[in-house]
Amino acid sequence: MRKADFIDRVIIYVKGGKGGDGSASFRHEKYVPKGGPDGGDGGNGGFVFLRANPELSTLLTVSEKKKYIAQNGENGKGSKMHGKNGEDIIIDVPVGTVVKDFESGEIIADLDKPGMVVCVARGGRGGRGNVHFKSPTMRAPKISERGSEGEERKLILELKLLADVALVGYPNVGKSSFISRISNAKPKIAEYPFTTLIPNLGVVIVNDTQFVVADIPGLIKGASEGAGLGNVFLRHVERCTVIAHVVDISGIEGRDPIQDYCDIRKELEFFSKDLAEKEEIIIANKADLLSEDVLKERVEKLKKETGKEVFPTSTITGQGIKEVTYRLYELVKTSKKLVDTREIINEKIKRPKPVWKNLPERFPIEIKKDEDGDYIVTGTYVEEWAKRLNLNQKDGMRRFMELLNKNGLDEKLRKAGVKDGDTVWVAGRAFEFRE
Ligand SMILES: Nc1nc2c(ncn2[C@@H]2O[C@H](COP(=O)(O)OP(=O)(O)OP(=O)(O)O)[C@@H](O)[C@H]2O)c(=O)[nH]1
Ligand SMILES: [Mg+2]
Numbered sequence: 001m002r003k004a005d006f007i008d009r010v011i012i013y014v015k016g017g018k019g020g021d022g023s024a025s026f027r028h029e030k031y032v033p034k035g036g037p038d039g040g041d042g043g044n045g046g047f048v049f050l051r052a053n054p055e056l057s058t059l060l061t062v063s064e065k066k067k068y069i070a071q072n073g074e075n076g077k078g079s080k081m082h083g084k085n086g087e088d089i090i091i092d093v094p095v096g097t098v099v100k101d102f103e104s105g106e107i108i109a110d111l112d113k114p115g116m117v118v119c120v121a122r123g124g125r126g127g128r129g130n131v132h133f134k135s136p137t138m139r140a141p142k143i144s145e146r147g148s149e150g151e152e153r154k155l156i157l158e159l160k161l162l163a164d165v166a167l168v169g170y171p172n173v174g175k176s177s178f179i180s181r182i183s184n185a186k187p188k189i190a191e192y193p194f195t196t197l198i199p200n201l202g203v204v205i206v207n208d209t210q211f212v213v214a215d216i217p218g219l220i221k222g223a224s225e226g227a228g229l230g231n232v233f234l235r236h237v238e239r240c241t242v243i244a245h246v247v248d249i250s251g252i253e254g255r256d257p258i259q260d261y262c263d264i265r266k267e268l269e270f271f272s273k274d275l276a277e278k279e280e281i282i283i284a285n286k287a288d289l290l291s292e293d294v295l296k297e298r299v300e301k302l303k304k305e306t307g308k309e310v311f312p313t314s315t316i317t318g319q320g321i322k323e324v325t326y327r328l329y330e331l332v333k334t335s336k337k338l339v340d341t342r343e344i345i346n347e348k349i350k351r352p353k354p355v356w357k358n359l360p361e362r363f364p365i366e367i368k369k370d371e372d373g374d375y376i377v378t379g380t381y382v383e384e385w386a387k388r389l390n391l392n393q394k395d396g397m398r399r400f401m402e403l404l405n406k407n408g409l410d411e412k413l414r415k416a417g418v419k420d421g422d423t424v425w426v427a428g429r430a431f432e433f434r435e
Contacts, residue, residue, distance in 0.1 A: 001325055002205040003184045007059045008159040011102060013067045017045025017086030019124035019147025019354060020073035022132075024393055026140065027079075037130040037140065038080050042147040044354040045123025046070030046086030050099060050157075051349075052111035053092035055341050057212045058203055059159055062093055070121070073147055076129040086123055090349070096162040096239070102154035112160075115344035120155060124148035125356035127388070133395070143395035146388055148355050163201060163214030164332045166237040167283075168268075169246035170220055170260050171228070172253065174285040176200065177315035178246060179215040182325050187215060194218060199233050206329035213328070214240065221263040224270040234271045241335040242279045242328060243268070249298055249312060250289035257284065257298070258305050279331050281309045283324055288314035359384055365407050367416045374423040375413060375433075377404070386427030 020042025027035025048070050068091060074083030099109040099118065109118040127145030134141055167175045171193030179185045183202025188195050196217035203212055214236055218229025237243065245264060247257035261282060269276040284302060287295050295312055303310045311327065313320035363381035370376055385403055389396040404426070413424065413433065420435045 001182075001322065003182070003203070007063050008201075010059045010063045010157045011154060012062065012065070012091075012157065013152070013154050014048040014089075014091075014121040015067075015069045015152035016047055016121040016123035016150025016355065017070040017072040018149050019043070019045050019126040019356075020075040020083035020086075021146045021390065022127035022129035022144035023076035023078060023081075024130040024142050024144040024390070024396075025078035026130075034140065037134050038078055039129030039131060039144050040076035040079070040081040040083065041129050041132075042076045042126030042145075043073030043083035043085040044126050045073045045147065045150040046088045047119055047123045047150075047351055047354075048089045048091070048121040049349055050091050050093050050097070050109070050111060050118050050120055051344070052095045052097065052114055052116040053341060053344065054095050054114040054336055055209075056092060056094040057162070057164055057210045058094060059097070059157055060203075060210065062091060062157060070123055070150065073123065073126045075147075076126065076144070080129070080131055083126055085126075088123075088349070088351075090117075093157060094159055094162070096160040098158045098160060100156040100158065102156050105156075108155070115347060117347075117349050119352055121151040121153060122352060122355050123150045125354035138395065141395050142393045143399060144390060144393065146390055148357065148388075151355055162212065163199075163236060163240045164211040165213040165242045165244055165328050166240045167213060167215050167244050167246055168219050168237070168264055169283075170248070170255060170264070171195070171218070173246045173248040173255070173260075174315050175215045175217070175246045178283065178285065178313070178321075179213055181315050181318070181321050183213060185213075185215070194228070197229065199236055204325060204329070206326060209329060209333055211329065211332045213244075219264055219267060221267065223267045231267065231271050234268070234275065237268075237275060238272065240278070242281065242331045243275070244281050244283050244324075244328065245308075246283045246285050247302075248286050249284035249295065249302070250286040252286065252289055257282075257302055261302075261306055261308075279335065281311065281324070281327060281331070282306060284310050284312045286314060286316075287312040287319055288317045357384070359388060361403060361406065363407055365404065365409055365412060367412050369416065372423075374425055374430075375416060375418055377409065377424060377426045383427060391427070391429065 023039030025039040027038045071086035127147045176187035179202045185202030187200040200215040220228040223231045311324035
């Protein structure tokens with residue numbers, strides 16, 4: 001049994017893989033001197049998904065890494081060979097994770113059902129190989145597209161308050177003392193009622209299974225009518241799998257544990273039928289204040305009257321703490337197993353379409369002059385086309401130049417005063433202007 005910090009907010013960076021580049025290869029056959037184009041397409045980049053996995057209770061495992069970058073698609077190859085798609089990344093998060101965009105704060109998804117999957121970064125599409133560029137005027141096209149970049153973004157993952165075990169019970173019975181014994185939670189503990197005003201959460205790890213325990217304060221008889229802190233915190237109990245009733249078995253403050261259990265149970269029933277049907281155990285706390293015989297007798301009576309499992313404990317001496325924690329772990333584990341996680345994990349994930357933008361053939365071009373007297377050609381689509389086409393390929397460069405001229409490059413340069421021999425920069429490459 002270990003204690004762990006409750007990780008309920010994590011910032012991660014996600015990026016889809018880049019699409020592979022198309023290939024510009026040509027068929028090589030014996031006795032066929034000039035084979036046709038046979039360059040295959042690049043594979044798509046991998047995607048990044050988030051999946052609500054009911055086995056997890058906190059964002060601890062997600063927080064172990066800051067960056068999640070999916071694999072790139074492979075480049076296309078000769079013989080029309082398609083490059084392999086990049087592998088996806090599936091990040092498992094606990095049910096109840098809310099996903100926000102870091103920049104805008106906008107909520108992207110609320111993974112509140114087991115098995116829910118959301119794509120947070122698409123991979124880029126692979127570029128087409130030269131087989132697609134064959135035309136009557138271009139029989140041997142030395143051209144192929146580059147794959148597009150995957151999406152990238154920073155995400156905030158926030159876990160809604162979701163406990164596996166809810167500690168309920170009258171004020172001053174030792175709920176906060178109990179949670180601070182079994183977890184790193186550090187609630188205020190004092191000898192007066194209503195010390196705790198908001199639920200405290202603690203994380204416990206038993207046999208590598210993490211579960212969250214919540215200390216639900218202020219629940220007393222009449223809570224449904226607003227007594228104590230009312231039942232405002234009961235919605236936090238709705239998602240838990242086990243309810244642990246803490247009672248003061250010593251009766252030192254004049255409390256009757258059986259009556260207390262019945263009162264609280266009634267309040268749960270008032271709140272919802274679902275709550276009343278949850279698994280329950282009773283923690284008979286402050287056992288240190290009783291002699292062994294009296295304790296035994298009272299525990300037996302409590303068991304008989306309620307029909308529940310009763311665990312005598314003392315948060316002062318530590319008696320019984322381990323036993324009850326293991327029992328809680330077993331109950332949480334069993335109920336988690338009822339949801340078939342394997343089924344969720346084996347479920348095939350639907351991929352949306354990879355990132356791909358059809359670039360227009362008509363686009364604006366701007367010319368600027370720098371301090372050296374060189375001309376610089378800019379424009380959003382100028383950059384994008386330069387990225388899409390492989391300018392190291394003969395026909396790739398030709399197509400690029402054709403596009404620029406179609407959109408009035410020559411004219412615009414002349415208007416800007418270009419002269420023979422001047423340097424013109426396009427997409428990071430220098431050209432000499434010739435009349
Ligand atoms: N003798 C004895 N005293 C205990 C034990 N557990 C808690 N106490 C004492 O009981 C008092 C109340 O404990 P808390 O843990 O604050 O009780 P709580 O249920 O969280 O109370 P509220 O927050 O007011 O609802 C404190 O003075 C504790 O020191 C125990 O096992 N034995
Ligand atoms: Mg408390």
